[in-house]
Amino acid sequence: MRAMIIDDSRAMRSILRRIVSDLGFETCEAGHGQEALDHLNAGFVPDVCLIDWNMPVMDGYTFITEVRANPEWRDITLMMVTTESEQRNIVRALAAGAHEYVIKPFTPDAIVEKLELLGLLQPAQDGALA
Amino acid sequence: MNVLTFFDPSSADLETPDPEDVRMLTEDVWLALLGEDEVLLPRLVPPGSPFDAAGVWSATVTVTGGWQGVVTVELDEDVARQLTGTMLDIPGTETVADGDVADAVGELVNMVGGNVKSLMPGPSTLSLPAVAAGRAAFPSDVTEACRLDLAWRGAPVRVSVHIPQ
Numbered sequence: 001m002r003a004m005i006i007d008d009s010r011a012m013r014s015i016l017r018r019i020v021s022d023l024g025f026e027t028c029e030a031g032h033g034q035e036a037l038d039h040l041n042a043g044f045v046p047d048v049c050l051i052d053w054n055m056p057v058m059d060g061y062t063f064i065t066e067v068r069a070n071p072e073w074r075d076i077t078l079m080m081v082t083t084e085s086e087q088r089n090i091v092r093a094l095a096a097g098a099h100e101y102v103i104k105p106f107t108p109d110a111i112v113e114k115l116e117l118l119g120l121l122q123p124a125q126d127g128a129l130a
Numbered sequence: 131m132n133v134l135t136f137f138d139p140s141s142a143d144l145e146t147p148d149p150e151d152v153r154m155l156t157e158d159v160w161l162a163l164l165g166e167d168e169v170l171l172p173r174l175v176p177p178g179s180p181f182d183a184a185g186v187w188s189a190t191v192t193v194t195g196g197w198q199g200v201v202t203v204e205l206d207e208d209v210a211r212q213l214t215g216t217m218l219d220i221p222g223t224e225t226v227a228d229g230d231v232a233d234a235v236g237e238l239v240n241m242v243g244g245n246v247k248s249l250m251p252g253p254s255t256l257s258l259p260a261v262a263a264g265r266a267a268f269p270s271d272v273t274e275a276c277r278l279d280l281a282w283r284g285a286p287v288r289v290s291v292h293i294p295q
Contacts, residue, residue, distance in 0.1 A: 011214065083244025083245060085244065085247075105245075
């Protein structure tokens with residue numbers, strides 16, 4: 001499994017990378033949506049993207065709309081991981097094609113639970129972070 | 131750091147956040163970033179006192195829209211470096227670069243500010259963080275609506291919320 005972590009904070013990317021790497025994911029990182037699109041166009045097509053909302057250059061919502069506009073990327077699972085918690089924006093992101101939504105702060109278990117719900121992780125792997 | 135504000139006083143809801151709510155959400159963010167055993171304790175500081183650490187990192191985010199305000203986090207230098215080391219998984223604080231501190235403190239205020247925004251009337255927008263080494267200086271068109279003086283391992287941490295006057 002491959003995960004792309006898209007967040008303008010290196011520190012937050014580091015936290016998320018440790019979580020998903022411990023679960024066995026190969027990871028790739030981007031500091032904003034455009035950089036993430038560049039990775040996709042260069043051939044790193046992940047199983048899941050973990051996406052911040054509020055980023056410079058290209059925000060997470062725009063990234064989702066760009067990914068969903070390309071049929072070649074329709075199998076990528078998109079999960080927002082963000083402080084943006086207004087109901088209208090959560091609805092917007094889900095309507096645009098996000099599959100799941102995690103609000104910061106989060107625990108590693110919350111990420112694991114969402115990945116399980118999305119079918120990207122078997123429940124038996126729960127102990128990986130214990 | 132001079133905090134710049136771009137408020138529209140005609141459209142702002144001047145409601146102030148409940149300090150207890152801000153304390154709880156700050157603790158939630160802190161525990162998520164640093165671990166369940168890393169508690170923030172209250173610290174008695176006279177009203178109006180400047181942040182009293184020898185070395186300081188400060189970071190702000192601005193909320194605009196249905197509610198308007200500035201959320202600021204000020205940290206003792208050593209606290210900022212330890213926070214950064216933990217978030218980036220760097221052992222010790224000597225090897226933590228200033229750029230990494232700015233990044234980690236910016237994410238801290240982003241999380242605190244985003245959660246303060248969620249407490250207040252919307253819709254509103256959160257700015258990207260502004261981070262600097264040094265105390266935050268606020269313009270005269272804002273007033274302090276909420277301030278938490280806290281301590282982590284004995285070192286000072288301050289979270290404040292300013293709103294338009």
